[in-house]
Amino acid sequence: KAGVTQTPRYLIKTRGQQVTLSCSPISGHRSVSWYQQTPGQGLQFLFEYFSETQRNKGNFPGRFSGRQFSNSRSEMNVSTLELGDSALYLCASSDGTGGAEKLFFGSGTQLSVL
């Protein structure tokens, strides 16, 4: 079974621009979660999508948004980029059926904002 795939692997943007990151979950997984990882804050939850609906949301500003498609693939968008948005963005998938869900992570997209 293929793992979680994230594209692109690296991105360089300038302040004020917007960016879209893509995630393909493990086949059969219907839940996709997004996390931001920085050296100072560690891993922080952004949001979770299940069956094309946002089911849970973390404490990030509205500049961070996402969506999920009918094939469970997900995209995350960050508008009006700030220097502090530089981070590793990780996508994780699970079957989403509830209980203590084991998340499977992709390798991430490293975003640098200049």
Add this chain to the structure above:
Amino acid sequence: EDQVTQSPEALRLQEGESSSLNCSYTVSGLRGLFWYRQDPGKGPEFLFTLYSAGEEKEKERLKATLTKKESFLHITAPKPEDSATYLCAVQVPGNTGKLIFGQGTTLQVKP
């Protein structure tokens, strides 16, 4: 506020020198406690899920245990390939897809 704290931040061991990593948590309710391993430039790799106090799980040189307030990851006779950052995370009820992570312990095993 739900919180996870890991210690130590960094740990250097000689090959074969056993040790333990600590993860303490304060949460409103525990659905599960997770251990992950993360190598540089990669996403976290799942190791274990623990559900209730007294539970233990093993995989090769790693053994995870859980009490009501903390979890330990015991590493027996580590090898250089065990060098990585080990992350502890908890999931609380009603929070689908959300894991609360600790800051991690970076382990270096020298040959």
